[in-house]
Each structure stands twice: as C-alpha cells, then as structure tokens.
Amino acid sequence: MSDKFPKHFLWGASISAHQTEGAYKSDGKGLTVQDTRPRDNHEIADFTVASDHYHHYKKDIQLLAELGVKIFRFSISWARIFPKGQGTINQAGINHYQDVINECLQHNIQPVITLNHFDLPQALEDIGGWTNRLTVDAFKEYAKTVFEAYGKQVKYWLTINEPNVMLLVDQKILGKQIPIKEKYQQFHHLMIAEKYAFKLCHTLVQDGKIGPVPNISLVYPATSSPLDNQASLYFNSVRNWAYLDFSCFGRYNTVFKDYLKQKGVSIHFEPGDKTLMQENFPDFIAMNFYTTVTVEKPMDKNNMSEGISDQQSEDIMDWGFYKGVTNPYLKKNQFNWTIDPDGFKTTLQTLYDRYHLPIIITENGLGAKDELTDDHKVHDPYRIDYLKQHLEKCLEAIKAGVDVFGYSPWSAIDLVSVHEGMSKRYGFIYVDRNEKELKQLKRYKKDSFYWYQELIKTNEIP
C-alpha cells in the first residue's frame, strides 16, 4: 500500500458557531449559555465578536476552497433558528445558514453540520436546561426544522458536540458546577436527544448520514499496579465509553453503572426511552482527539478536590476512582496538553474494534500562541509537526484495517478557544484581533495553510 490516503478521503477543516461567528445579537438571534457564561479569566476573549465569521463567511469559505478542502464542519447556532430555543422560528437564522450552505456548495465543499456545539439557548437554560425533559422536546423540534430546511443539500450530520466532556468531566466549558444528581440526568437527556436526532435524520434526510461527536482521550494506568489499571478502566468507561456505548450499543456500560451506584446517583428513564435507544443507531463516529491522559488510584484524600478540567492530566480528580498524573513519556504543548500520536493510532484501533463503525476525525490540532510578523506571516512549524505526526499514525491505522474516511482538523480559521480565549489559536488562517484591526478582522494564511494545501492536493503527507 502506498503512502497515499484512500482515494475519496474527505479532507476538511472544522469550527463551531459560538467560537467563530460573533454577531451574538444580530438578526434576531437569542442569547445562548456561551453568551451569558461568566468569564473568570480576562484572557478569555468575549464571544460577542469572536472571529466575526457571521459577516466574513464568504471570505472564509473562499479561503477554504483555496485550501482545497472537500468538507467544512461547522455548527448551527440553535438560538439563531429558535431565539427562545423553541416556538417561533427566526427566518433570518434559517436564511443565514442557507447562504452558508450555498456558498460551500458553490465551491464544491460539502457541509458537515453539528446540530449543537456547547451553545444551548439561554431561554432553555432558564427552564432548567438539560435537566428539564422539555429541552429534549425543544431539541427534537429544532433538529426536525434544520433537517427539513437543509436535508436536501446536506448529507453529513453530527449530533451534539462532546456531551462526555461537557458534562462528565469538564465543567469549565459551561462555566459552572452542575449538582451531581442533575449532571447524570442531564447526560441521559442528551443521550436521548441524540437518539431522536438519529431517528429524525434517517426519516427526513434522504441518504442522510449522522454520527455522535465524542472527544476521546485514551486513558493509561500510571503503573502496572492492579489498582492503577482499575482507575484507568473506570476513567475510560466513564469518560470515553459511556457516551459511545449508549450511542452505538443502546446501553450504558456496567462500569459506568457501578460508578453511578457508588456515587449514589440513579438515572430516570421515561417510558419509551428503552425502545428509542435500542432502535436508533449512528452511521459513523465523528471523533475529536487532542491528547491522552494517565491516571492512578487516588490513595490520599488530603488536599484533593474534584477536578474541573480534564485535558490536562494533573487536573483530573475523582476521589475513590481516579487521579490524573504526569506521563513521563509524553511531551506537552504550551498549554500543558500531552502530545501523543501513538495514542492516536491506538485510539483509532480501539474505537474501530469496539464499535465497527466508519470513523471521521472531526477535531485534531494544536493550540498555540501564534505570532503575526510585520509582513503578515505566521510561522507555525509546531502545528505542521503535530498534524504530520498524527496523520502518519492515522495512515498506519488505516493500513492496519481501520475504516477512517475523513480528517477535519481544528480549526479552519482562528477562533475563541474554550479554555484560553484568543491567546490559544488553532487555525490554518490567522484572524487579526488587534484593537486597531477589530473592525476588519483581517485573515492571513499561516505556513500550515500551505502545508495542508499541498497535502490535500497530493493526498499524501508532504
């Protein structure tokens, strides 16, 4: 087998609505939990402007066409379609995404649309958010509306971005602590909402394909101690498999159920949930991957609190179950996330053998403090290096039999990072957010843009 990727491999680039669009109140959009989220860190740039993709989408898509991508992954802001989360449709919101889709198709780029990426409409949060079962009904209404509006043109759909991270392990994303009893009920409601999305997509979108979007960080035991191995089993089962087992097998795994039992939590099922979950399944898995984590069994409760962010091993803490530790074998990026291309290959192999579904990588990339030079260049060899190493391992996984049909790294253009604001950039395209430039938000191609362009053109890693 050559070093080329499969013939019709879907090369792409990804973004989400709230991290790029800005225009947070324009054309009838309602507020979302990301607009109202408390920001304790002034490094976190506000989302009201973000990269102003809302007004720059034509330019951005034109740049993506120049890059050569076959797919563009973006999310729809639910609150642009339903400003109150449900009820009256905002036609301006429908029209906006129709324009974006048309623009993509004109450039032979297939949209891959995420239904919801961390930005629940605030009006639904006000009635209890995902704790309230009515939010599932509102999501059904929203999903049906967008499938009907765009289903003739858009064939690839993603459900809800990373419910596993957003709810189970990283409360920073929502900017608040969710009481433990609500947390797992919310998770169940998200799982049920996703099952409705599978069902609606398969009913309403001819030839439509839909998949879950987990963030997977493979978990290693810190040592060969049986207890550390048990800690990694629990963290893997909760963080990585609880979501996908429900999505792909229609059940929660026994380790997750035991974890809930030990925490004294139970999940309430409504009549009909069991049938729904056992009859509706995805067509593929859309995987987000950045890093791996290493855990040990926590033995000393002194000075330990519940972890709040899980991409940095040292922040992980769940007393009685697992505690994150430094992995001495792995390098880290500027933001303390481990870099683990071999772990990426292992993850792809593990995922494929567990679920037997085609995989598309919908996020992978390096967040860094990029610098714009005086002559408007961005030299980002570290990003090229990260992507190259991961793609080499991806190719090895494909050669070993894993069905990977696309790669859509994070991110197409610079955007507001969830944890670090604009100081952490991922894009192939630099967005100048200098005070002076704020009105224009000019775009500049980074070195990685040209590298990725070459890769797509040749279907081979340069």
Ligand code: BGP
């Ligand atoms: C994923 C999210 C993205 C993105 C990414 C990087 O979990 O789906 O929205 O933000 O993580 O995280 P950060 O922005 O904190 O670097």
